Amino acid sequence: MDVDIIRKQPAGQRVQPHLLDYEAACAHFSWDEARRALDGLPGDLGLNIAHEAVDRHADGARAERHALRWRGRQGEALDLSYAQLRELTSRFANALAGLGVAAGDPVFVLSGRIPALYVAVLGALKHRCVVTPLFAAFGPQPIATRMQLGQARVLVTTASLYRRKVQALRGQLPALRHVLLVPDEPGELPPDTLDWNALLASAPTRYAIGATDAQSPALLHFTSGTTGTPKGALHVHQAVVAHQATARYALDLHDGDVFWCTADPGWVTGTSYGIVAPLVLGLTLLVDEADFEAQRWYELLERERVSVWYTAPTAVRMMMKGGIQAARARRFESLRFIASVGEPLNPQAVRWGLEAFGLPIHDNWWQTETGGIMIANFAALDIRPGSMGRPLPGITAAIVRRHEDGSVAVLDAPDAEGELALRRGWPSMFRAYLHEEARYARCFAGDWYLSGDLARRDADGYFWFVGRADDMIKSSGHLIGPFEVESALMEHPAVHEAGVIGKPEPTIGELVKAFVALKPGFEASEALRRELLGFARTRLGAAVAPKEIEFSPGLPRTRSGKILRRLLKARELGLPEGDLSTLEPP
Ligand code: ATP
Protein backbone atom coordinates (compact mmCIF):
# COMPACT_ATOMS: atom_id res chain seq x y z
CA MET A 1 0.00 0.00 0.00
CA ASP A 2 1.30 3.48 -0.82
CA VAL A 3 2.53 5.35 2.19
CA ASP A 4 1.71 8.81 1.05
CA ILE A 5 1.89 11.44 3.72
CA ILE A 6 -0.39 14.36 4.45
CA ARG A 7 2.00 17.09 5.52
CA LYS A 8 0.99 19.40 8.33
CA GLN A 9 1.98 23.00 8.67
CA PRO A 10 1.90 23.44 12.41
CA ALA A 11 2.53 27.16 12.27
CA GLY A 12 -0.84 27.84 10.67
CA GLN A 13 -2.83 25.67 13.04
CA ARG A 14 -4.21 26.01 16.53
CA VAL A 15 -2.37 22.98 17.83
CA GLN A 16 -1.41 22.59 21.45
CA PRO A 17 1.93 24.42 21.45
CA HIS A 18 3.62 21.78 23.58
CA LEU A 19 2.87 19.21 20.88
CA LEU A 20 4.72 20.98 18.11
CA ASP A 21 7.74 18.99 19.13
CA TYR A 22 6.30 15.55 19.64
CA GLU A 23 9.49 13.96 20.94
CA ALA A 24 9.98 16.74 23.47
CA ALA A 25 6.33 16.54 24.54
CA CYS A 26 6.72 12.83 25.24
CA ALA A 27 9.99 13.34 27.07
CA HIS A 28 8.56 16.01 29.38
CA PHE A 29 5.13 14.57 29.99
CA SER A 30 4.18 13.25 33.40
CA TRP A 31 0.83 11.97 34.63
CA ASP A 32 1.41 13.74 37.94
CA GLU A 33 1.51 17.01 36.10
CA ALA A 34 -1.61 16.09 34.13
CA ARG A 35 -3.30 15.43 37.47
CA ARG A 36 -2.32 18.91 38.64
CA ALA A 37 -4.19 20.44 35.72
CA LEU A 38 -7.35 19.29 37.53
CA ASP A 39 -8.75 20.82 40.70
CA GLY A 40 -9.48 17.88 42.95
CA LEU A 41 -12.34 18.13 45.42
CA PRO A 42 -12.34 21.15 47.74
CA GLY A 43 -10.74 20.38 51.09
CA ASP A 44 -8.50 17.70 49.62
CA LEU A 45 -11.31 15.16 49.50
CA GLY A 46 -9.92 13.35 46.47
CA LEU A 47 -10.74 13.27 42.79
CA ASN A 48 -14.25 12.98 41.39
CA ILE A 49 -15.08 12.96 37.68
CA ALA A 50 -18.29 14.96 38.07
CA HIS A 51 -16.60 17.66 40.09
CA GLU A 52 -14.00 18.11 37.35
CA ALA A 53 -16.59 17.97 34.58
CA VAL A 54 -19.27 20.19 36.06
CA ASP A 55 -18.96 21.82 39.46
CA ARG A 56 -15.56 23.39 39.06
CA HIS A 57 -16.77 25.41 36.05
CA ALA A 58 -20.11 26.41 37.52
CA ASP A 59 -18.95 29.32 39.64
CA GLY A 60 -16.28 30.90 37.52
CA ALA A 61 -16.14 32.57 34.15
CA ARG A 62 -17.70 29.54 32.47
CA ALA A 63 -20.86 29.42 34.61
CA GLU A 64 -23.08 30.74 31.83
CA ARG A 65 -21.30 28.99 28.97
CA HIS A 66 -23.23 26.19 27.31
CA ALA A 67 -22.05 22.88 28.67
CA LEU A 68 -24.58 20.90 26.66
CA ARG A 69 -26.21 21.92 23.42
CA TRP A 70 -28.87 19.28 22.87
CA ARG A 71 -30.64 18.85 19.55
CA GLY A 72 -33.69 16.59 19.52
CA ARG A 73 -34.86 14.18 16.88
CA GLN A 74 -37.76 16.42 15.82
CA GLY A 75 -35.89 19.70 15.85
CA GLU A 76 -36.35 20.43 19.57
CA ALA A 77 -33.45 22.13 21.29
CA LEU A 78 -32.22 22.60 24.83
CA ASP A 79 -29.09 24.41 25.92
CA LEU A 80 -27.77 23.89 29.44
CA SER A 81 -25.13 26.15 30.96
CA TYR A 82 -22.55 24.80 33.37
CA ALA A 83 -24.48 26.43 36.23
CA GLN A 84 -27.69 24.73 35.14
CA LEU A 85 -25.96 21.40 34.70
CA ARG A 86 -24.53 21.69 38.19
CA GLU A 87 -27.97 22.30 39.61
CA LEU A 88 -29.59 19.38 37.79
CA THR A 89 -26.84 16.91 38.61
CA SER A 90 -26.89 18.04 42.23
CA ARG A 91 -30.63 17.50 42.37
CA PHE A 92 -30.19 13.98 41.07
CA ALA A 93 -27.35 13.22 43.49
CA ASN A 94 -29.59 14.42 46.32
CA ALA A 95 -32.47 12.32 45.01
CA LEU A 96 -30.24 9.24 45.10
CA ALA A 97 -29.24 10.05 48.65
CA GLY A 98 -32.91 10.45 49.55
CA LEU A 99 -33.65 6.98 48.18
CA GLY A 100 -30.98 5.48 50.42
CA VAL A 101 -28.66 4.74 47.52
CA ALA A 102 -25.07 4.54 48.78
CA ALA A 103 -21.67 5.30 47.33
CA GLY A 104 -20.49 2.32 45.29
CA ASP A 105 -24.03 1.22 44.34
CA PRO A 106 -24.47 0.36 40.66
CA VAL A 107 -26.64 2.79 38.68
CA PHE A 108 -27.67 1.91 35.13
CA VAL A 109 -28.91 4.47 32.63
CA LEU A 110 -30.86 3.20 29.65
CA SER A 111 -31.99 5.91 27.28
CA GLY A 112 -31.47 7.61 23.98
CA ARG A 113 -29.31 10.72 23.96
CA ILE A 114 -31.72 12.94 25.90
CA PRO A 115 -30.63 15.53 28.46
CA ALA A 116 -31.69 13.27 31.36
CA LEU A 117 -29.03 10.74 30.33
CA TYR A 118 -26.26 13.29 30.87
CA VAL A 119 -27.75 14.50 34.12
CA ALA A 120 -28.14 10.94 35.38
CA VAL A 121 -24.58 9.87 34.55
CA LEU A 122 -22.96 12.96 36.06
CA GLY A 123 -25.31 13.12 39.04
CA ALA A 124 -24.68 9.48 39.89
CA LEU A 125 -20.92 10.08 39.66
CA LYS A 126 -21.32 12.94 42.12
CA HIS A 127 -22.98 10.54 44.53
CA ARG A 128 -20.04 8.14 43.91
CA CYS A 129 -22.20 5.44 42.41
CA VAL A 130 -20.79 3.15 39.72
CA VAL A 131 -22.48 4.15 36.49
CA THR A 132 -23.25 2.10 33.40
CA PRO A 133 -24.89 3.82 30.44
CA LEU A 134 -26.60 1.18 28.29
CA PHE A 135 -27.32 1.54 24.61
CA ALA A 136 -31.06 2.16 24.25
CA ALA A 137 -31.42 0.05 21.13
CA PHE A 138 -30.45 -3.14 22.97
CA GLY A 139 -33.19 -5.74 23.15
CA PRO A 140 -34.68 -6.83 26.51
CA GLN A 141 -32.38 -9.81 27.04
CA PRO A 142 -29.05 -8.01 26.46
CA ILE A 143 -30.28 -5.31 28.83
CA ALA A 144 -31.24 -7.84 31.51
CA THR A 145 -27.98 -9.78 31.13
CA ARG A 146 -25.88 -6.66 31.61
CA MET A 147 -27.97 -5.45 34.54
CA GLN A 148 -27.66 -8.84 36.21
CA LEU A 149 -23.93 -8.92 35.69
CA GLY A 150 -23.56 -5.41 37.10
CA GLN A 151 -26.14 -6.03 39.89
CA ALA A 152 -27.93 -2.81 39.00
CA ARG A 153 -29.53 -1.22 42.05
CA VAL A 154 -30.94 1.83 40.29
CA LEU A 155 -32.20 2.17 36.74
CA VAL A 156 -32.87 5.48 35.05
CA THR A 157 -34.78 5.07 31.81
CA THR A 158 -37.80 6.40 29.93
CA ALA A 159 -41.38 5.23 30.43
CA SER A 160 -41.57 3.83 26.91
CA LEU A 161 -38.26 1.95 27.09
CA TYR A 162 -39.22 0.54 30.47
CA ARG A 163 -42.58 -0.69 29.21
CA ARG A 164 -41.12 -2.22 26.05
CA LYS A 165 -37.88 -3.66 27.35
CA VAL A 166 -37.57 -3.95 31.12
CA GLN A 167 -40.96 -4.36 32.80
CA ALA A 168 -41.47 -8.01 31.81
CA LEU A 169 -37.96 -8.95 32.95
CA ARG A 170 -38.03 -7.18 36.28
CA GLY A 171 -38.46 -10.49 38.08
CA GLN A 172 -34.99 -11.44 36.83
CA LEU A 173 -33.46 -8.39 38.49
CA PRO A 174 -33.63 -8.97 42.23
CA ALA A 175 -30.93 -6.39 43.01
CA LEU A 176 -32.92 -3.61 41.33
CA ARG A 177 -34.54 -1.39 43.98
CA HIS A 178 -35.36 1.86 42.23
CA VAL A 179 -36.62 2.53 38.72
CA LEU A 180 -36.77 6.19 37.72
CA LEU A 181 -38.72 7.00 34.60
CA VAL A 182 -38.55 10.04 32.38
CA PRO A 183 -42.20 10.33 31.28
CA ASP A 184 -42.12 10.31 27.48
CA GLU A 185 -45.58 8.97 26.72
CA PRO A 186 -49.08 9.81 27.92
CA GLY A 187 -50.66 7.88 30.76
CA GLU A 188 -49.81 6.84 34.29
CA LEU A 189 -46.37 5.50 35.11
CA PRO A 190 -46.26 1.71 35.67
CA PRO A 191 -46.28 0.34 39.24
CA ASP A 192 -43.05 0.25 41.28
CA THR A 193 -41.49 3.11 39.40
CA LEU A 194 -40.72 6.73 40.26
CA ASP A 195 -41.18 9.88 38.23
CA TRP A 196 -37.78 11.33 37.33
CA ASN A 197 -39.18 14.85 36.90
CA ALA A 198 -41.01 14.84 40.22
CA LEU A 199 -38.02 13.44 42.04
CA LEU A 200 -35.69 16.07 40.65
CA ALA A 201 -38.15 18.88 41.23
CA SER A 202 -38.40 18.10 44.94
CA ALA A 203 -34.66 17.52 45.50
CA PRO A 204 -32.35 20.20 46.94
CA THR A 205 -30.28 22.12 44.40
CA ARG A 206 -26.94 22.00 46.21
CA TYR A 207 -24.87 18.89 46.73
CA ALA A 208 -21.45 18.66 48.33
CA ILE A 209 -19.55 15.73 46.81
CA GLY A 210 -18.23 13.40 49.49
CA ALA A 211 -14.63 12.22 49.78
CA THR A 212 -13.83 10.29 46.60
CA ASP A 213 -10.82 8.03 46.41
CA ALA A 214 -9.33 8.46 42.93
CA GLN A 215 -9.00 4.68 42.78
CA SER A 216 -12.66 3.98 43.53
CA PRO A 217 -14.89 2.57 40.76
CA ALA A 218 -16.78 5.14 38.69
CA LEU A 219 -17.86 3.63 35.37
CA LEU A 220 -18.63 0.14 34.20
CA HIS A 221 -18.55 -0.20 30.41
CA PHE A 222 -19.33 -3.21 28.29
CA THR A 223 -17.14 -3.90 25.26
CA SER A 224 -18.62 -3.98 21.77
CA GLY A 225 -18.83 -7.76 21.55
CA THR A 226 -16.99 -7.82 18.23
CA THR A 227 -15.01 -10.93 19.09
CA GLY A 228 -17.43 -12.65 21.47
CA THR A 229 -19.53 -12.08 24.57
CA PRO A 230 -19.15 -8.48 25.78
CA LYS A 231 -16.95 -7.96 28.85
CA GLY A 232 -17.66 -5.47 31.63
CA ALA A 233 -14.64 -3.20 32.00
CA LEU A 234 -14.45 -1.29 35.27
CA HIS A 235 -12.93 2.21 35.41
CA VAL A 236 -12.07 4.44 38.36
CA HIS A 237 -12.40 8.19 39.04
CA GLN A 238 -8.73 8.71 38.30
CA ALA A 239 -9.51 7.99 34.63
CA VAL A 240 -10.48 11.64 34.34
CA VAL A 241 -6.79 12.56 34.35
CA ALA A 242 -6.41 10.66 31.09
CA HIS A 243 -9.69 11.90 29.63
CA GLN A 244 -8.54 15.45 30.04
CA ALA A 245 -4.96 15.03 28.81
CA THR A 246 -5.76 12.76 25.88
CA ALA A 247 -8.56 15.01 24.63
CA ARG A 248 -6.21 17.97 24.48
CA TYR A 249 -3.52 16.04 22.68
CA ALA A 250 -5.38 13.70 20.37
CA LEU A 251 -8.47 15.79 19.67
CA ASP A 252 -6.75 19.16 19.79
CA LEU A 253 -9.47 20.60 22.03
CA HIS A 254 -9.12 24.25 22.99
CA ASP A 255 -11.06 26.66 25.13
CA GLY A 256 -14.07 27.94 23.19
CA ASP A 257 -14.47 24.86 21.01
CA VAL A 258 -17.82 23.38 20.08
CA PHE A 259 -17.17 19.67 20.18
CA TRP A 260 -19.29 16.93 18.68
CA CYS A 261 -18.61 13.30 19.52
CA THR A 262 -21.07 11.22 17.54
CA ALA A 263 -20.70 8.05 19.64
CA ASP A 264 -23.51 6.99 21.96
CA PRO A 265 -22.64 6.93 25.68
CA GLY A 266 -23.62 3.25 25.61
CA TRP A 267 -20.09 2.77 24.22
CA VAL A 268 -16.98 3.94 25.98
CA THR A 269 -16.22 6.61 23.36
CA GLY A 270 -19.59 8.21 24.03
CA THR A 271 -18.77 8.50 27.73
CA SER A 272 -15.03 9.28 27.84
CA TYR A 273 -15.29 11.82 25.01
CA GLY A 274 -19.05 12.19 24.56
CA ILE A 275 -19.53 13.34 28.17
CA VAL A 276 -16.47 13.59 30.38
CA ALA A 277 -13.49 15.00 28.46
CA PRO A 278 -15.11 18.03 26.79
CA LEU A 279 -16.82 19.07 30.02
CA VAL A 280 -13.66 18.69 32.05
CA LEU A 281 -12.07 21.09 29.58
CA GLY A 282 -15.03 23.47 30.00
CA LEU A 283 -16.12 23.34 26.35
CA THR A 284 -19.50 23.22 24.70
CA LEU A 285 -20.64 19.70 23.88
CA LEU A 286 -23.08 19.19 21.04
CA VAL A 287 -25.45 16.25 21.52
CA ASP A 288 -27.63 14.99 18.71
CA GLU A 289 -30.45 12.69 19.70
CA ALA A 290 -31.02 11.30 16.21
CA ASP A 291 -29.28 8.44 14.48
CA PHE A 292 -26.89 8.86 11.58
CA GLU A 293 -28.29 10.58 8.56
CA ALA A 294 -25.80 12.20 6.20
CA GLN A 295 -27.81 15.33 5.40
CA ARG A 296 -28.62 15.95 9.06
CA TRP A 297 -25.01 15.56 10.06
CA TYR A 298 -23.72 17.96 7.41
CA GLU A 299 -26.34 20.43 8.53
CA LEU A 300 -25.40 20.09 12.20
CA LEU A 301 -21.70 20.53 11.47
CA GLU A 302 -22.47 23.70 9.56
CA ARG A 303 -25.26 25.26 11.61
CA GLU A 304 -23.94 24.46 15.09
CA ARG A 305 -20.50 25.72 14.10
CA VAL A 306 -18.79 22.56 15.27
CA SER A 307 -15.04 23.12 15.56
CA VAL A 308 -13.87 19.63 16.54
CA TRP A 309 -15.66 16.52 15.37
CA TYR A 310 -15.02 12.97 16.61
CA THR A 311 -16.70 10.23 14.64
CA ALA A 312 -16.24 6.68 13.32
CA PRO A 313 -15.19 5.02 10.08
CA THR A 314 -18.64 3.58 9.47
CA ALA A 315 -20.16 7.08 9.42
CA VAL A 316 -17.40 8.38 7.15
CA ARG A 317 -17.98 5.50 4.75
CA MET A 318 -21.72 6.20 4.72
CA MET A 319 -21.02 9.83 3.87
CA MET A 320 -18.62 8.78 1.14
CA LYS A 321 -21.28 6.51 -0.26
CA GLY A 322 -23.68 9.45 -0.53
CA GLY A 323 -21.21 11.30 -2.77
CA ILE A 324 -19.05 14.37 -2.34
CA GLN A 325 -21.66 16.87 -3.59
CA ALA A 326 -23.65 16.81 -0.36
CA ALA A 327 -20.55 17.94 1.51
CA ARG A 328 -19.49 20.50 -1.05
CA ALA A 329 -22.90 22.18 -0.84
CA ARG A 330 -22.10 23.26 2.74
CA ARG A 331 -19.66 25.60 4.38
CA PHE A 332 -17.92 24.21 7.42
CA GLU A 333 -16.41 27.49 8.46
CA SER A 334 -15.76 26.59 12.08
CA LEU A 335 -14.55 23.06 11.58
CA ARG A 336 -10.88 22.74 12.48
CA PHE A 337 -10.17 19.13 13.39
CA ILE A 338 -11.73 15.75 12.59
CA ALA A 339 -10.89 12.48 14.29
CA SER A 340 -12.15 8.92 14.01
CA VAL A 341 -12.06 5.81 16.16
CA GLY A 342 -13.50 2.33 16.53
CA GLU A 343 -12.27 0.55 13.46
CA PRO A 344 -9.40 0.98 11.07
CA LEU A 345 -9.85 4.08 8.97
CA ASN A 346 -9.11 3.18 5.38
CA PRO A 347 -6.61 5.53 3.65
CA GLN A 348 -9.36 6.30 1.16
CA ALA A 349 -11.47 7.75 3.97
CA VAL A 350 -8.62 9.89 5.33
CA ARG A 351 -8.16 11.47 1.93
CA TRP A 352 -11.88 11.87 1.35
CA GLY A 353 -11.93 14.17 4.37
CA LEU A 354 -9.62 16.53 2.49
CA GLU A 355 -12.00 16.65 -0.46
CA ALA A 356 -15.19 16.95 1.55
CA PHE A 357 -14.14 19.21 4.42
CA GLY A 358 -10.74 20.49 3.41
CA LEU A 359 -9.40 18.61 6.45
CA PRO A 360 -7.88 15.17 6.74
CA ILE A 361 -9.48 12.72 9.16
CA HIS A 362 -7.23 11.78 12.06
CA ASP A 363 -7.45 8.14 13.01
CA ASN A 364 -6.86 7.15 16.61
CA TRP A 365 -6.82 3.86 18.45
CA TRP A 366 -8.00 2.72 21.85
CA GLN A 367 -10.33 0.22 23.53
CA THR A 368 -12.98 0.01 26.21
CA GLU A 369 -10.22 -1.40 28.41
CA THR A 370 -7.86 1.55 27.93
CA GLY A 371 -10.54 4.08 28.88
CA GLY A 372 -9.00 6.75 26.68
CA ILE A 373 -7.12 7.36 23.43
CA MET A 374 -3.71 5.68 23.38
CA ILE A 375 -2.40 6.12 19.83
CA ALA A 376 -3.32 8.98 17.54
CA ASN A 377 -2.60 11.06 14.50
CA PHE A 378 -1.96 14.44 16.11
CA ALA A 379 -2.80 17.86 14.82
CA ALA A 380 0.85 18.80 14.51
CA LEU A 381 2.19 15.54 13.10
CA ASP A 382 2.12 14.53 9.46
CA ILE A 383 -0.58 11.97 8.79
CA ARG A 384 0.17 8.65 7.18
CA PRO A 385 -3.19 7.54 5.80
CA GLY A 386 -3.95 4.05 7.05
CA SER A 387 -1.83 4.45 10.19
CA MET A 388 -3.29 4.83 13.68
CA GLY A 389 -0.60 7.39 14.46
CA ARG A 390 1.82 7.56 17.37
CA PRO A 391 1.43 6.91 21.11
CA LEU A 392 0.23 9.77 23.25
CA PRO A 393 2.62 11.47 25.64
CA GLY A 394 2.55 9.36 28.80
CA ILE A 395 1.83 6.18 26.85
CA THR A 396 4.42 3.58 25.97
CA ALA A 397 3.28 1.27 23.22
CA ALA A 398 5.22 -1.68 21.83
CA ILE A 399 4.90 -4.61 19.51
CA VAL A 400 5.38 -7.84 21.42
CA ARG A 401 5.28 -11.58 21.00
CA ARG A 402 3.85 -13.83 23.71
CA HIS A 403 5.84 -16.86 24.76
CA GLU A 404 4.36 -20.16 25.89
CA ASP A 405 5.38 -19.48 29.50
CA GLY A 406 3.34 -16.26 29.58
CA SER A 407 6.26 -13.85 29.26
CA VAL A 408 6.55 -11.47 26.33
CA ALA A 409 9.39 -10.32 24.10
CA VAL A 410 9.38 -6.79 22.71
CA LEU A 411 9.95 -6.73 18.95
CA ASP A 412 12.07 -3.69 18.21
CA ALA A 413 12.74 -4.18 14.52
CA PRO A 414 10.81 -1.73 12.35
CA ASP A 415 7.71 -3.22 10.74
CA ALA A 416 7.81 -6.39 12.82
CA GLU A 417 4.26 -7.64 13.25
CA GLY A 418 3.05 -8.70 16.66
CA GLU A 419 0.59 -7.92 19.41
CA LEU A 420 0.08 -4.31 20.35
CA ALA A 421 0.98 -3.84 24.02
CA LEU A 422 0.91 -0.86 26.39
CA ARG A 423 3.03 -0.35 29.45
CA ARG A 424 0.59 -0.54 32.34
CA GLY A 425 -0.02 2.35 34.69
CA TRP A 426 -1.88 5.05 32.74
CA PRO A 427 -4.77 6.52 34.78
CA SER A 428 -7.72 5.30 32.70
CA MET A 429 -6.61 1.68 32.55
CA PHE A 430 -9.48 -0.70 33.40
CA ARG A 431 -9.23 -2.30 36.83
CA ALA A 432 -11.29 -5.43 36.24
CA TYR A 433 -13.43 -7.43 33.90
CA LEU A 434 -16.42 -7.75 36.12
CA HIS A 435 -16.59 -11.24 37.70
CA GLU A 436 -13.85 -12.49 35.37
CA GLU A 437 -10.63 -12.30 37.31
CA ALA A 438 -8.77 -14.92 35.32
CA ARG A 439 -9.63 -13.22 32.05
CA TYR A 440 -8.39 -9.92 33.42
CA ALA A 441 -5.14 -11.51 34.57
CA ARG A 442 -4.57 -12.96 31.11
CA CYS A 443 -4.47 -9.42 29.67
CA PHE A 444 -1.20 -8.70 31.46
CA ALA A 445 2.33 -9.99 31.21
CA GLY A 446 4.79 -8.34 33.58
CA ASP A 447 4.71 -4.64 32.84
CA TRP A 448 2.59 -4.96 29.73
CA TYR A 449 -1.09 -4.83 28.97
CA LEU A 450 -1.78 -6.99 25.90
CA SER A 451 -4.46 -5.55 23.67
CA GLY A 452 -5.41 -8.56 21.56
CA ASP A 453 -4.85 -6.46 18.41
CA LEU A 454 -2.00 -7.10 16.01
CA ALA A 455 -0.04 -4.19 14.64
CA ARG A 456 3.35 -3.08 13.39
CA ARG A 457 5.42 0.04 14.03
CA ASP A 458 7.32 1.60 11.16
CA ALA A 459 10.82 3.04 11.35
CA ASP A 460 9.40 6.50 12.17
CA GLY A 461 7.33 5.31 15.10
CA TYR A 462 3.90 5.23 13.43
CA PHE A 463 1.69 2.28 14.36
CA TRP A 464 -0.26 0.37 11.72
CA PHE A 465 -3.24 -1.79 12.59
CA VAL A 466 -3.00 -5.28 11.14
CA GLY A 467 -6.05 -6.98 12.61
CA ARG A 468 -7.54 -8.44 15.71
CA ALA A 469 -5.70 -11.54 16.80
CA ASP A 470 -9.00 -13.46 16.33
CA ASP A 471 -9.51 -12.20 12.78
CA MET A 472 -6.09 -13.01 11.36
CA ILE A 473 -5.99 -15.26 8.34
CA LYS A 474 -3.32 -17.93 7.82
CA SER A 475 -2.96 -18.69 4.15
CA SER A 476 -0.08 -20.65 2.56
CA GLY A 477 2.20 -19.75 5.43
CA HIS A 478 1.33 -16.02 5.29
CA LEU A 479 -0.40 -14.22 8.11
CA ILE A 480 -2.89 -11.85 6.52
CA GLY A 481 -4.73 -9.03 8.27
CA PRO A 482 -8.23 -8.36 6.95
CA PHE A 483 -7.79 -4.58 7.13
CA GLU A 484 -5.15 -4.47 4.42
CA VAL A 485 -7.32 -6.50 2.05
CA GLU A 486 -10.45 -4.50 2.85
CA SER A 487 -8.65 -1.20 2.30
CA ALA A 488 -7.33 -2.33 -1.07
CA LEU A 489 -10.83 -3.31 -2.19
CA MET A 490 -12.18 0.03 -1.01
CA GLU A 491 -9.85 1.83 -3.41
CA HIS A 492 -12.10 0.54 -6.20
CA PRO A 493 -14.80 3.06 -7.12
CA ALA A 494 -17.61 0.50 -6.94
CA VAL A 495 -16.86 -0.66 -3.39
CA HIS A 496 -18.70 0.87 -0.44
CA GLU A 497 -17.24 -1.48 2.16
CA ALA A 498 -15.66 -4.87 2.50
CA GLY A 499 -15.35 -7.54 5.21
CA VAL A 500 -12.65 -10.16 4.83
CA ILE A 501 -12.40 -13.57 6.51
CA GLY A 502 -10.32 -16.73 6.31
CA LYS A 503 -12.17 -19.80 5.12
CA PRO A 504 -10.63 -23.19 5.96
CA GLU A 505 -9.15 -24.85 2.92
CA PRO A 506 -7.19 -28.13 3.08
CA THR A 507 -4.12 -27.26 0.99
CA ILE A 508 -3.39 -23.66 1.93
CA GLY A 509 -4.87 -23.58 5.44
CA GLU A 510 -7.23 -20.68 4.95
CA LEU A 511 -8.48 -19.00 1.83
CA VAL A 512 -9.07 -15.24 1.80
CA LYS A 513 -12.71 -14.49 1.17
CA ALA A 514 -14.17 -10.99 0.84
CA PHE A 515 -17.73 -9.87 1.31
CA VAL A 516 -18.33 -6.67 -0.62
CA ALA A 517 -21.11 -4.11 -0.45
CA LEU A 518 -21.39 -1.86 -3.50
CA LYS A 519 -21.97 1.87 -3.81
CA PRO A 520 -25.27 3.09 -5.23
CA GLY A 521 -25.27 2.90 -9.02
CA PHE A 522 -23.24 -0.33 -9.21
CA GLU A 523 -24.80 -3.71 -9.90
CA ALA A 524 -23.39 -7.00 -8.68
CA SER A 525 -22.30 -9.02 -11.71
CA GLU A 526 -19.88 -11.75 -12.64
CA ALA A 527 -17.87 -9.22 -14.65
CA LEU A 528 -17.54 -6.87 -11.67
CA ARG A 529 -16.62 -9.76 -9.41
CA ARG A 530 -13.81 -10.75 -11.73
CA GLU A 531 -12.72 -7.14 -12.08
CA LEU A 532 -12.47 -6.79 -8.30
CA LEU A 533 -10.50 -10.03 -7.97
CA GLY A 534 -8.02 -8.72 -10.54
CA PHE A 535 -7.95 -5.26 -8.97
CA ALA A 536 -7.08 -6.71 -5.58
CA ARG A 537 -4.49 -9.04 -7.03
CA THR A 538 -2.67 -6.15 -8.71
CA ARG A 539 -2.58 -4.22 -5.47
CA LEU A 540 -1.90 -6.96 -2.97
CA GLY A 541 -0.21 -9.74 -4.89
CA ALA A 542 -1.63 -13.21 -5.39
CA ALA A 543 -0.67 -14.50 -1.93
CA VAL A 544 -2.72 -11.89 -0.07
CA ALA A 545 -5.53 -11.00 -2.49
CA PRO A 546 -8.94 -12.60 -1.97
CA LYS A 547 -9.64 -15.78 -3.88
CA GLU A 548 -13.37 -15.45 -3.43
CA ILE A 549 -15.63 -12.42 -3.48
CA GLU A 550 -19.27 -12.47 -2.53
CA PHE A 551 -21.53 -9.47 -2.99
CA SER A 552 -23.70 -8.58 -0.07
CA PRO A 553 -26.22 -5.74 0.29
CA GLY A 554 -24.61 -4.74 3.59
CA LEU A 555 -22.23 -6.17 6.17
CA PRO A 556 -23.23 -7.24 9.69
CA ARG A 557 -21.93 -4.76 12.25
CA THR A 558 -22.07 -4.03 15.93
CA ARG A 559 -24.18 -1.16 17.11
CA SER A 560 -20.95 0.69 17.74
CA GLY A 561 -20.24 0.39 14.03
CA LYS A 562 -17.71 -2.44 13.75
CA ILE A 563 -17.81 -5.06 11.03
CA LEU A 564 -18.63 -8.42 12.64
CA ARG A 565 -16.18 -10.68 10.81
CA ARG A 566 -16.81 -13.51 13.25
CA LEU A 567 -20.46 -13.54 12.12
CA LEU A 568 -19.52 -13.50 8.42
CA LYS A 569 -17.29 -16.45 9.16
CA ALA A 570 -19.81 -18.37 11.27
CA ARG A 571 -22.43 -17.98 8.56
CA GLU A 572 -19.99 -18.98 5.85
CA LEU A 573 -19.07 -22.14 7.74
CA GLY A 574 -22.54 -22.90 9.04
CA LEU A 575 -21.38 -22.58 12.65
CA PRO A 576 -23.35 -21.23 15.64
CA GLU A 577 -23.60 -17.44 15.39
CA GLY A 578 -22.53 -16.76 18.99
CA ASP A 579 -23.44 -13.70 21.07
CA LEU A 580 -25.41 -11.31 18.85
CA SER A 581 -26.56 -8.91 21.55
CA THR A 582 -24.71 -6.00 19.96
CA LEU A 583 -25.62 -6.77 16.36
CA GLU A 584 -27.15 -3.83 14.51
CA PRO A 585 -30.30 -5.05 12.74
CA PRO A 586 -29.85 -4.85 8.96
P1 ATP B 1 -14.93 -7.09 22.12
O1 ATP B 1 -13.73 -6.79 22.94
O2 ATP B 1 -16.15 -7.35 22.93
O3 ATP B 1 -14.69 -8.10 21.07
P2 ATP B 1 -14.40 -4.61 20.77
O4 ATP B 1 -12.97 -4.96 20.96
O5 ATP B 1 -14.83 -4.24 19.38
O6 ATP B 1 -15.34 -5.78 21.29
P3 ATP B 1 -14.25 -1.97 21.85
O7 ATP B 1 -13.49 -1.86 23.10
O8 ATP B 1 -15.44 -1.10 21.65
O9 ATP B 1 -14.79 -3.43 21.74
O10 ATP B 1 -13.31 -1.73 20.61
C1 ATP B 1 -11.91 -1.73 20.68
C2 ATP B 1 -11.34 -2.38 19.46
O11 ATP B 1 -11.74 -1.67 18.28
C3 ATP B 1 -9.84 -2.37 19.40
O12 ATP B 1 -9.27 -3.42 20.13
C4 ATP B 1 -9.57 -2.51 17.90
O13 ATP B 1 -9.66 -3.86 17.48
C5 ATP B 1 -10.72 -1.72 17.31
N1 ATP B 1 -10.27 -0.34 17.01
C6 ATP B 1 -10.54 0.77 17.68
N2 ATP B 1 -9.98 1.85 17.10
C7 ATP B 1 -9.32 1.40 16.03
C8 ATP B 1 -8.51 2.01 15.02
N3 ATP B 1 -8.32 3.32 14.97
N4 ATP B 1 -7.98 1.21 14.08
C9 ATP B 1 -8.18 -0.13 14.11
N5 ATP B 1 -8.93 -0.75 15.02
C10 ATP B 1 -9.50 -0.01 15.98
Ligand code: MG
Ligand atom coordinates in the same frame (compact mmCIF):
# COMPACT_ATOMS: atom_id res chain seq x y z
MG1 MG C 1 -11.98 -5.85 22.54
